Amino acid sequence: MQMRSGPMQYTDPPAILALDAGGYPRRWIGLEEAATCYVRGAVAWDLGDHAFVLRGGISRASGRRSELTLRSIVALRGETVVRASRDRVPVVVREMLFARDRHVCAYCGGRFRLVDLTAEHVLPQSKGGRDIWTNLVSACKPCNLRKGDRTPEQARMPLLYVPYVPSQHEAFILRNRRILADQMEFLMAGVPAGSRLRAAAVSP
Numbered sequence: 001m002q003m004r005s006g007p008m009q010y011t012d013p014p015a016i017l018a019l020d021a022g023g024y025p026r027r028w029i030g031l032e033e034a035a036t037c038y039v040r041g042a043v044a045w046d047l048g049d050h051a052f053v054l055r056g057g058i059s060r061a062s063g064r065r066s067e068l069t070l071r072s073i074v075a076l077r078g079e080t081v082v083r084a085s086r087d088r089v090p091v092v093v094r095e096m097l098f099a100r101d102r103h104v105c106a107y108c109g110g111r112f113r114l115v116d117l118t119a120e121h122v123l124p125q126s127k128g129g130r131d132i133w134t135n136l137v138s139a140c141k142p143c144n145l146r147k148g149d150r151t152p153e154q155a156r157m158p159l160l161y162v163p164y165v166p167s168q169h170e171a172f173i174l175r176n177r178r179i180l181a182d183q184m185e186f187l188m189a190g191v192p193a194g195s196r197l198r199a200a201a202v203s204p
């Protein structure tokens, strides 16, 4: 299969959402990896409104060009089915933290670019504050500097929003900036009602 030379090319291809056979999100994968899964028969089922047609070589037997249709959400056989992990806490990654907070500084409320944001410990590390979702907020550099090694109360810098632990479904959304509408719909079904992502979906 030649995916780069077919008549239909995806210059900036979106990612395919890979689930385990139980329907739980596992990874974002590229079109090529997804195509390999289809060819190997590793796709248990697929869904989604988006279909991607990849064209391969011309078959000598039929004289026709081979085609493979991928859908935007695929459930893979062989992925270990995740059972009790729905409450598992996603690993804290700075970019995900900033996405969770919609790039808004928790202290001044300004919206900043990634490079101007810092991961700020609400309870400072020197006072036992840990690297966990509920103790981290996005803060601009001046606010981070001003707050220093103090609690919000000591610094008289109250938090404008409460840090929270994203669900695994939410973590999948935060990891990918180019989510297709059908993938978003699938993932949002697993996002808790109180998530900031839900508010964002209503008023972007």
Ligand SMILES: [Zn+2]
Binding pocket: 105, 106, 107, 108, 109, 110, 139, 140, 141, 142, 143, 144
């Ligand atoms: Zn700030």
